[in-house]
Amino acid sequence: MIQIENLSKQFVLHNQGDAVIPVMEGASLTVKPGECVALIGASGAGKSTLMRMIYGNYLANGGTIRVGGVDVASAEPREILALRREVLGYVSQFLRVVPRVPTLDVVAEPLLAVGVDIDVARNRARDLLAQLNIPERLWALSPTTFSGGEQQRVNIARGFAHEFPAMLLDEPTASLDAVNREVVLRLIEQAKARGAAIVGIFHDEAARDRVCDRQVDVTGFTPGLAA
Numbered sequence: 067m068i069q070i071e072n073l074s075k076q077f078v079l080h081n082q083g084d085a086v087i088p089v090m091e092g093a094s095l096t097v098k099p100g101e102c103v104a105l106i107g108a109s110g111a112g113k114s115t116l117m118r119m120i121y122g123n124y125l126a127n128g129g130t131i132r133v134g135g136v137d138v139a140s141a142e143p144r145e146i147l148a149l150r151r152e153v154l155g156y157v158s159q160f161l162r163v164v165p166r167v168p169t170l171d172v173v174a175e176p177l178l179a180v181g182v183d184i185d186v187a188r189n190r191a192r193d194l195l196a197q198l199n200i201p202e203r204l205w206a207l208s209p210t211t212f213s214g215g216e217q218q219r220v221n222i223a224r225g226f227a228h229e230f231p232a233m234l235l236d237e238p239t240a241s242l243d244a245v246n247r248e249v250v251l252r253l254i255e256q257a258k259a260r261g262a263a264i265v266g267i268f269h270d271e272a273a274r275d276r277v278c279d280r281q282v283d284v285t286g287f288t289p290g291l292a293a
Contacts (some may be wrong), residue, residue, distance in 0.1 A: 067232050067263035068097040068120065073129035073139070073287075075119060089115055093129065093287035095265075099231070102254065102264040104278040107285040113267050116284055117234050120265065121156050122146040133232050151179050155230035157238050161209060161217040169195065169212075169220055170205045176228040187227070194223035197249050219246060226253045233257060235266035239273045251277055 073093035079085040090112050097103050105113040118124040119138070120131055126139040134153040136145055150156070155176070163172050173191035178184060195205060198219040204212065209220045222238060238254070239247045247270075254277045257264065268274035274281070 067099050067134060068095070068265060069130070069132040070095040070120070071130045071132075073116075073119065073131060074127045075115060075124060076127050088289040090119075090284075090287050091289050093284070095282055097232075097263040097265055099261040099263050100258050101280075102258055102266060102278045104266055104268050104274045104281045105284050106281045107283050107288070112284045112288045114236070116287070117156075117236060117265065117267065121150070121154065121234055151176075153231050155225050155228065155233045157222055157225035157233070157235045159218070159221075159236050159240065161221040161224075163209060165210050166208050168206050169200065169209045172209055172220060173223045173227055176224060180228060182228075190227055191223065194227060195220070197253075198223050198246055199249075215241060215243075215246075218242070222250055222253070226257065229257075229260060230262060232263045233265075235264060235268075237267055237269055239268070239270045247273070 071094050073090060074088070075090040077087045077089055079087065093116060095103070105116060107113055115124060119126055120133065122138045122141070129139060131138040133149060136149050138146060138149070141149070170188055170191050173194060174184070174187040177187035177190060192205070196202070200216060200219055200223070204216070209217055212220065218241065225233070235254070238250050242250065251273055254264065258277070266278065268278065
């Protein structure tokens with residue numbers, strides 16, 4: 067489902083004489099349906115960079131990133147948008163939404179985007195918000211007014227609303243209490259059971275050991291850090 071081959075990335079510092087900084091070289095990774103792979107490595111090794119390249123936020127300088135048959139490294143913007151809508155979900159650490167949109171509709175939106183009936187989509191959103199212990203009195207309010215922990219849980223609910231065949235998870239259990247952490251781990255296990263291919267960053271080692279099938283140290287892909 068996710069196949070990365072010989073991936074490379076450079077950053078050009080235009081305000082410093084166009085200096086070229088190589089940050090990734092020769093990265094290769096395959097993630098099968100139903101498998102969860104954890105990216106590990108010291109801070110600055112390139113975990114987040116690799117995730118952003120898979121999602122298409124960073125343009126690769128070389129190599130391929132195939133997700134569900136689409137090469138993100140060379141795809142047109144419309145192809146990447148379709149991939150994000152239908153195939154590739156991304157649970158980031160931060161919630162970014164249009165202000166004044168009710169929380170219920172924020173969570174339901176990924177389902178509406180793929181043509182799910184509005185009542186079905188909202189029922190799925192209600193179920194996820196209840197599982198993640200977001201009080202019902204808040205569902206009609208914009209999540210932009212919520213605490214950081216509540217926003218994180220809304221973001222998780224939104225990310226798991228649609229059954230994406232592939233998912234990227236950026237520290238999904240960070241700062242959660244034990245009850246909500248357990249809910250998130252169960253959602254990940256359910257996604258794996260239905261066949262989702264998952265790549266994640268987990269600083270929570272116990273969570274990583276529970277849901278991840280293997281670990282990939284990105285240090286080996288980082289020029290200057292690789293052994």
